[in-house]
Amino acid sequence: MEEDLNQIVNSSSYNGEEEQGDPESNTLNQPLVKANRTLSSTPLALVGTKVSHIESLDYEINENDLFKHDWRKRSKTQVLQYIFLKWTFACLIGLFTGLIATLINLAVENIAGYKLLAVGHFLAQERYITGLMIFAGANLGLTLVASVLCVCFAPTAAGPGIPEIKAYLNGIDTPNMFGATTMIVKIIGSIGAVAAGLDLGKEGPLVHIGTCIASLLGQGGPDNHRLKWRWLRYFNNDRDRRDLITCGSAAGVCAAFRSPVGGVLFALEEVATWWRSALLWRTFFSTAVVVVVLREFIEICNSGKCGLFGRGGLIMFDVSHVTYTYHVTDIIPVTLIGVIGGVLGSLYNHFLHKVLRLYNLINQKGKIHKVLLSLTVSLFTSVCLYGLPFLAKCTPCDPSIEERCPTNGRSGNFKQFHCPKGYYSDLATLLLTTNDDAVRNIFSSNTPNEFSMGSLWIFFVLYCILGLFTFGIATPSGLFLPIILMGSAYGRMLGGLMGSYTSIDQGLYAVLGAASLMAGSMRMTVSLCVIFLELTNNLLLLPITMIVLLIAKTVGDSFNPSIYDIILHLKGLPFLEANPEPWMRNLSVGELGDAKPPVVTLQGVEKVAKIVDVLKNTTHNAFPVLDEAEVVPSQMGLGTGGIELHGLILRAHLVKVLKKRWFLTEKRRTEEWEVREKFPWDELAEREDNFDDVAITSSEMQMYVDLHPLTNTTPYTVMENMSVAKALVLFRQVGLRHLLIVPRIQALGMSPVIGILTRQDLRAYNILQAFPHLDKSKGRKAH
C-alpha cells in the first residue's frame, strides 16, 4: 500500500519554489498529501510516516429497524452490564497505562544508567575515544532497534501519535493506529529511543499507548484474536470507542506527568472534540487509578528494588520538594518570559514545519532511508552530547553544598567528566545524562551559579537544533520533553541575565521558561497550568504560571497555529475546526452540493444489479434511500403522489447484504423477523466494506433487496439555503458523517434529496479549491 501511494504523494506534495513564493499563507495550509484537490475525492493522509486511506467514523446513532428493535429489547440487566463494563474498562485502562508507564521508566533508566556508567568508567581512565565509541555505539544500537521496529512492523507507531488521536476523536479513522502491534512497537521503540539519549520524550508515546490499551480493551483484544464475549458487543460502535480512547489519552498524560487533573484537562482541552460531563467523571477515575499505581511503584522503588533506577521518584519532573518564592515586582521578568516564550514557540513551530517537509522527502524514498535518517540523527546527537562538554570550563566544587561533588554515579548535579578532582563540568551534568535528569538538574533551585552562562548557551543552541531535527525521524517521539529542555534552558539563562533585579530563583525561571515555551508552541493553557501545578506541588506558583502561559499563548497565536494543528495539516488529516471561517456565511450548502457530482440514490426495494453497480462505481459510504410515496395526505387536495426520503443506508450494510445473499425473488417489503433472523444487530456494527470477494451470479443479479430495515430512517438534514457555516456547526456539534441537503421548495417530481455533505466537503481548504473567489473576498476584506 505504502509504495503504491508514493506516486500520488510525489506528484503533488512538495513544490519548493511555490512554497518560497508565498511562504506565509501557503506553507501552513498545504498538506503534504494533496490528493484531495476537489470536493469528496479519495481521502489520503499521512498516518505516522505512512500514507493511508482514511475513513470517517460513524458517531451518529444509526436508527434503523434493527437498532430500534434491539433498543426496545434491551433489558435492565443489559444496561447494567454495559455500565459495569464501562467502569471496569476505565479502571483497567488506568491500571495498564500505569503499569506500562512504570515499565518504560524502569527500562529507560536502567539501560541508560548502565550505558552512562560504562562511559563514566572509560572517562575516569581518560580513554576518551573508547568512551565515545561505547556511547555512540550503544545509542546507535538502541536507535536501530526503535527505528527498524517502527519502519518494518508498525509505521503508525512513529511520532507522538497525539495528532492522530486528536483526529480520531474528531471523527477520522486512521487504520492500524490502535492495534496490538502498534502498541508493542511503541513501547519497545520508546524505550529504545529515549534510552538512546535522543532529544525526544516518552510523554506523547505514553498517550498513544494509553489509547491503544483503551481500544484493545474495547474490541476485546488484537484484531485477529478478538474475544467474542457477549458483553463486549456494547462497545462495538464508534461512540463508545471514542469515549474509551478519550479515557486512554487522559490516562496517558497522567502517567507521563503523574498529573491526574492535568491529564483530564489535557484530554478535554487538547485532544477531545466532543465532551460530556459523564466523560469528565470517567476519565477522572482512570487517571486516579494511574496515580494509585504509580504511587505504589514509587514506594516499592524507594526501597531500592528497581535496579539502577533506585530512589528519586518514578516520574521525571519530581520537583515537588523545591520551594520557590516571588514578589509582585517580578511581574516584569514574568511578562518577559511569556513574550519570549511565545515568540520562540511560534518560531519553533515554523521551523519544525520546514524540517518535517524536508524529512518527508527523505522518508518517501523507502524504508532504508528512514532507518538511515534515524541513525544519522542518533550519531549526531551522540557526538554532540559527548563532545561539547569538552568545550566547557571546569568549575571548582562549592564545599558549602552538601551534595557529593563531583558525583560520578548515575544521578546528581555535579558530573566530573574530564575535570580534575574537586572540579565538575557543568555542561556534562546537563548533557551526559538522561533527559529526565537533565530537566531535574536545570530545574534545581538554590543553585544560582551552578551552570555558567556559556554552558547554558551551548545547551540551549544544541537542543534547539536537536529538537528540530529529531522529531521527524521514524521512532516513537514525544514533543513535550524537547520543548521543556529548550524552554528551561532559555528560562534559566534569562534568570541569569536578570541577575540581581529579581529575587526569583533561577530554578523557577527554568520552570517558567519551560511552561512559556510549551504554551508558545502547543497553545494549551489550563491543562498545562495544572500539569505544572501538579509537578511543582506549589499552589503559590499558580498565578505566576497562569500569567506566563496566557501571555505566551497570546503571542504565539498571533503568529501561527499550534504545533499539533500544523502537524494535522501537514499530514492531510481532515480535521474539522470548531469555528467556521467567516466567508462560510456567504456560501449555501446548495451551492456546495452543486459543485459535487449528483447524489447517487437507491430505491427502497432495489435490484441487486443496481446495488453492485453502485458499490463498484462509487466510493461513497452512504446512499439516500428513496420511496414512491403511496398515499399523499394533503389538505388542499392537490397531492397525487410524490417521492419520499426513507433514509440513508451505509455502504458497509450494503456489502453485508451482498455477502449474506439476503435476496428476494420478488419486489416486496420484508417482515421484521426476516431481517432479524439474518442480521444480528451487533454484527452490523462491524466496519466491513471489502466488496471484492463477493461473487454474485447473474441470476442473483436480477433479484431484489429490501433496504428498508437496514436504512437509518432519521438522518440529519439541512435545507439547501442553509449557510455552510451553520451546517458546519451542526455537523461538528452533533458529530456527523453524512448530512443530507433537502430542497426548500415543495413541488411534484422533485427529489427530496439534492445532495449529501461529508467531512471533506465542509473543510475550508477543500471548499476554497472549488470556490477560489471566496478566498479572494476574504483577502479583499483583510486589506
Added chain:
Amino acid sequence: MEEDLNQIVNSSSYNGEEEQGDPESNTLNQPLVKANRTLSSTPLALVGTKVSHIESLDYEINENDLFKHDWRKRSKTQVLQYIFLKWTFACLIGLFTGLIATLINLAVENIAGYKLLAVGHFLAQERYITGLMIFAGANLGLTLVASVLCVCFAPTAAGPGIPEIKAYLNGIDTPNMFGATTMIVKIIGSIGAVAAGLDLGKEGPLVHIGTCIASLLGQGGPDNHRLKWRWLRYFNNDRDRRDLITCGSAAGVCAAFRSPVGGVLFALEEVATWWRSALLWRTFFSTAVVVVVLREFIEICNSGKCGLFGRGGLIMFDVSHVTYTYHVTDIIPVTLIGVIGGVLGSLYNHFLHKVLRLYNLINQKGKIHKVLLSLTVSLFTSVCLYGLPFLAKCTPCDPSIEERCPTNGRSGNFKQFHCPKGYYSDLATLLLTTNDDAVRNIFSSNTPNEFSMGSLWIFFVLYCILGLFTFGIATPSGLFLPIILMGSAYGRMLGGLMGSYTSIDQGLYAVLGAASLMAGSMRMTVSLCVIFLELTNNLLLLPITMIVLLIAKTVGDSFNPSIYDIILHLKGLPFLEANPEPWMRNLSVGELGDAKPPVVTLQGVEKVAKIVDVLKNTTHNAFPVLDEAEVVPSQMGLGTGGIELHGLILRAHLVKVLKKRWFLTEKRRTEEWEVREKFPWDELAEREDNFDDVAITSSEMQMYVDLHPLTNTTPYTVMENMSVAKALVLFRQVGLRHLLIVPRIQALGMSPVIGILTRQDLRAYNILQAFPHLDKSKGRKAH
C-alpha cells in the same frame, strides 16, 4: 405580577396526598409551578422566590439579510475591537468579583466579630440573658435587613442563584436575574445573612454576583442607564452574553474558594451547557485576575489594616498550612466515608426538597410571611447557637499546646464561654463563632481530643436541622457552607469512632467528610476535587479525595438527582438535559408536532392586519415565512409551482416592524437599502415584544409588509420521522430556540413546514403529559 400569578401556582402546585401516593417518581418530577401541562403552554417558573414568565434565549445566529449585510461590512478593526473588549471584560469581571468578594469578607468578619466581642463581654460578666438578647437581637436585625431587601427590591436575589444561572446558560432567560438592583441586594443581603450567623454561605451568592457583574458589563450598565457606546453593540446578543456569564460564574467560584482552576472546572462541569476551548482560556484569565486581587488584599490584611478581620487569610477555608498523612490501609475508612457521604447527601437532597415545598406554601402567602419565616429561622438559630454550648462539658486546657487557651478574642480554637479559667467549651468553639471559623476549627489537625464526641453529635444534628430549614428563606443563601459544616462534623465523628484503627488525622477526616457530603449532594467530581486540592494545597491528598468523591457521587446517583437538578425541577425551569430519555427513540417529531396546535405561518409579503392578528392571538415567538415558488426547476418536467420555505421570523422583529410602521402600500419585494435605512442591525438585537402600545390605523391595516429581509433564511430543520431523541441532541448541541419540522414526502400542495418545536416541546416531562403511554412502556421495561 407576583400576586397575579399566585393563583395559577395555588391551583396546581401542591397536592400533599397525590405526592404521598407515589413519592418515588412523582415528587421529584413535579415542579412547583405546573402551568405547563400541555405542550407549549405559557412557560412560568419560580425565579428566586417569585413566579415569572420565562423566555428562551436566541443562541442561534439569525442569518437574515440585515445580518448578512452587517457581517460582510464588518471590518478588521471591528473584529479587533470585539476581541479587545472580550478580554477587557474578562479582566474586569475578575477584578470586580475579586473586589466585591473582599468587601463581603471584610464586612462579614468585622460585623460578626464586633457582635461576638460584645456577647463575649457579657458572658465574661456571667450576664447570660443579656448576652443572649444582644446575640439574638443583632442576628434578627441583620436577618431583617437581608430579608426585607430581598423581598421588597429583588426577589431574584433570594437563594443561591446557581440553578437560575445554570438555566440561563442552558438557554432560559429569567427576568431581572442579572440586574444592578439584584446585585446590590445580593451583596448587602449576603453580608447581613452571613453575619447574622445563619447556616448559609456566601459562595453561591458570590457566583451570582460574578454573573451580575458580567451581565452588567456586557450591556453597559443597569437596564435604565445603559451606556450607548458603539463597541458594546457586539455584545448585544445572547451568545456573547452567555460567554460573559460563564466567565462570571467561574470568577465567582474562584473568589469563594480562592481556587482558580476549581472555578473554571465548576463552570465547566456544573454550570455551563455549551463549552468551547476558547472559553476555557477566557474563564481562566478571569479567575487568574481574581486570585491576584485576593492575594493583594491578603497581603494588605496581613499587615493588620482590615479591622477585626486581621490576619488569618482572607478566605475561609485556609487550611493550607496543615499537613496530613495517610497510608494504603486507610482505604477502608475512606470507602466508608464515601458511602456514608453518598447516603447522607441524597437524604439531604430528599428532605431539603420536602422542606422547600413546605416553604413554598408559606412564601406564597405574601411578603410579610416571607420576612417572618426568615426571622423565625434566625431566632431559632440564635437560640440554638447560644443555648446549646451550656449542655457541653468544660474541657481543661492542654498546657502542651502553644495556642492561648482559653481564647476569648475573635478567632481561635478554644472558647471559654461559661467555663472557669483554664477550661474551654468545645461546643462554644464550634457554635459561637462565624461559620468560616467553625469550618477552620473543625478542619484543624493534630487536635484529636479537642472536640468531644458529644459536642460533635450536638453540632452535627443542629446543623442538619439548620441546613434543611435555612436554605429556603428569602435571603441570599449558598448551599456550599451548610453542606461543608454538616460533612466535616460527621467526618470528624467518624474519625473519632475509628480511633486507633487508622493513622488518619481527625482534621483530614473532617475534610474528607465535607468532600463526600458535597459529592453526595451536589454530584460534582473533578471541580470539587480541584477545589479541595486548592484549599488544602496538598497534592498527596489527591488520590484519597478522588476516591471519596467518586464513591459518594456513585452512591448518591443511585438514589436521586443532584440538589441543583432538584431545585431546577422544583422551580419549573425548562432545563434541557444532555441525554435524551430512552423512550424518546420511540417517538418521532412528526407525532410530537401533531400533538400541538397547527403551525401559524406568514406569507413573504404579508398584510399588516394578518400580522397584528397573529401577534395578538398567539404567544409564539417565531413564525415560518412561506412563499409561492415562482419557478420550479424540475428535471422530470413535472413541476408546475409549489410552496417554498423562506425562513423563520422572530416575534420581536414583527413588533419592531409595526412600531416603526415600515409598511408598503402595494404588495412588492423591497430593496436592501430600504430596510437597511430603517433597521440598524444592532437595534434588531434588542429583545422587544411589548406590542400593546402600538396603535395601527385601519388604513394601515390594509397595507403590506415585506418580511423577507428580516427573516432568518437558514433555520435548522428536521424531517418528520426524526426521533425525538435525535432532535433533542440537535436542539441542545447546537443551542436552538426553534426547530422546524419538514415533511419527508415531496408532493404538490404540501406545506414545507408541518410543525415547529421549542424547548418546552422537547422536555421529557411535557412530552409525557401529552403521551402518557410512553412512560408506561418505560415502566414496563423497568420491571
